[in-house]
Amino acid sequence: MAAESFKVSPTLQKLIDKGLFDRLPPTFSNYFFEQFRSWFTLFPAEQSYFERLFGLLDARPPAEVDAFFAPLRAIEQKMGVNERLWPKREFTLDQVDFLNRNPYYPQWRHEVVKIFNVLDPILDAEVERNGHARLAIEIAPADLDTSAERMWLRIEKYGTRVPLDIGDNPDEFLPLLLTGSPKSAGKATLLDQWADSHPRYDAWAVESGTPVMGLMKKGSGAVGYSYDRLQAYRERLMDEVRKLVSSEQIRGPRELSARLKQLKILANESDFASDPVLSEFVRAILLSGNGTLLLNNTFVEWASVEAIRRARPSMMAVGFGIRSKVKPFSSLLIYSDQDKVNPAPSQADVLGSYVDLEIFHQYVWQEFGKHPEYRNSTAMLFVGDGVDQMLVVAPPDFPVRPGPKPWKLADVHSAMREWMNL
């Protein structure tokens, strides 16, 4: 094992030293080895998952494990997986390509899904036994300019619409909801409070602008990503990508992705640059090729989905914004700041943003449902900044439900605190 140039936890290292990974099919084990190379940029939830997954396999008799993986091995043979193409403990982009283009790829994928359909329920049951209340607040922007009845249509059947008394001052909507008091009181948000008494990476805000982060305490322990605040980093990444694509021979997005792995966020571009987990997370989000560099709400959606999948926070606020209209011609230049390459003034695309958010509400909601930490224990509040109705998707014991009169925002805040035992 001396050849490995990366460190993992003692628990996992013990399993590696025992040769567990060498006994598993290479298309399965090599992938995980690649994940381990960046062990210290993984979130604790991910590290825990890997330790539990391989601990489970290690606990079973070797013959049983061999039989369990036999169908995958059979597919690997048909695919032509061998020592030369798949050296032990290596996983390269060429191997990704090999899998994707192999005629047996669908069958391979089917076998992998079957494996996890057996393993994950066992691991999930353990997580669910140790579960606790969780909270998610998803915020549509104040400028969305649509009635509450037209919002959250894709997911409304899973929840309950709750009327709100939003008071006279729309600017106090989020302060009252998140702190329980007007902004001038300077109270801590729920995220600050949770982060103060819980492990790192357990409270998150992901947003287009700064309505939530603007309320959070300076030096808050909560994770905060704002598309707007990442502007300097985004622009530098776009410049670098453009240069790479135009001046060098890059063989497609995969090679480009490998080249861009070095483009870490700088200290003057954010206040979390010194945190390797958070800086790598945002680099990966912005360079995933999914429009996260270009569109605010795509960033918010994908960063949220990935945070849920990877970090499994107990509390999360997700704040969308209004997307700008795409300008003629400049939309062709996908790695350019639209405002810089086209002097025509930007216009807000309110209707387009509404359509985008309707499906993003669904995607964020369903991501929570995929993971055992959140099942039957998560209160999800879908609010529109300044809108007098919200959608609540929550277990039956969550106290906010339609009553004889609309809920005051401060009361909703209190109910959320109570739910989270704060």
Added chain:
Amino acid sequence: MKEMTNGLNKRQFLRLAGLSIADSILPRALGGETEPGQAKTHKVILVTFGGGVRYSETFADTGLHNIPRLAALRKDAYFFRNCVNSGVLSHFNSTASIVTGNWQRVDDFGFQPPGSATLFEYFRQQTGAGPLDAWVVATNKSFSTMGWGADGDLGAPYGANVVLPKQLLLGAVQDVVAQRKGEGIASRQNVYRQLESLLSEGYEGVGWTIFKQGRDLDSHVKKTLLRGLTDYINGPDAPSSGDELTLFLTTEIMREFSPRLMLVNFWDMDVAHWGSYSLYLGAITRTDRLCGMLWDEVQKHPQYKDVTTMLILPELGRDGDFDAANGFLNHRSGDPSCRNVWMMALGAGVHPGETERPVAHVDVCATALEILRAKAGAMAGRPLHELMI
């Protein structure tokens, strides 16, 4: 009929009856009837929803409002409800599978040509069609190698011309931005001047391949393409879509050269990768409109009307909302939403109807060749008997 049979022997009668039946089944031009001295001119236009589109945003009940033109044309079409892409779910491999009739597993980004011969090559070799009789009008730069495959017996001498209008536009826009003059790309004329300049410098630089037959013909091609650019830039709407330019150039090529075989690959809907559902839906509706305009062009062009079969299909779907990591943004999951799409056949040889019978992307090549009376080489796909003429 009794009167007609008088004086005819049994053999003559049967032949006549057979022709009558053929005439009632087949359109005039495809039934083999031609004007004296005029060759049969069956034509095929393949139209792909490049970038991929899901059933749910098109021919599912939830999506019909996004495609009003195709939805209206369906009553005149033969509709294959289950057209399956069983291959690699990348753009290049998907479209290469359509044009070769074999599931392609080559480089996803066009660094390799299709691994087997294309329908363009079979068509040109076997019918003696000239170099201007087969065209690919596409968007993605990787499609510059889509005109012919790696089969050593055929290849470039029988390949299709490949033009990539959006790459030309992209080159022009990049140049205008770099020049930093005046209104930049906010001015249509700035962009047009640069388009003209790029085309004059040589379109090979933007990934195009046009088979030259001497300087005059080359100049003819350039003039034709420039007319398409002019129409596009000076159109009534702000020119913003690469697919609109694709249509303008396609129609110019049809008017000028009347090719018998074309692949038109629309692409705007791949904006889905940006993560904007509204932009994705807008692109689908635009593609629907452009498909309708292309069909209108077929109807009003005497060289195409009644002799053209148009096959429209998505090159692939996109990931389903529930099964995959990020739904419509991607197309790699292999779930049914990604693989199971539809195909619509319009025009010559098509009798309205539809089928649940599963067909595949690789069947398109064999079908098109059958319509063009060219023999297919070894391929996985089979001609679609529903359209056989």
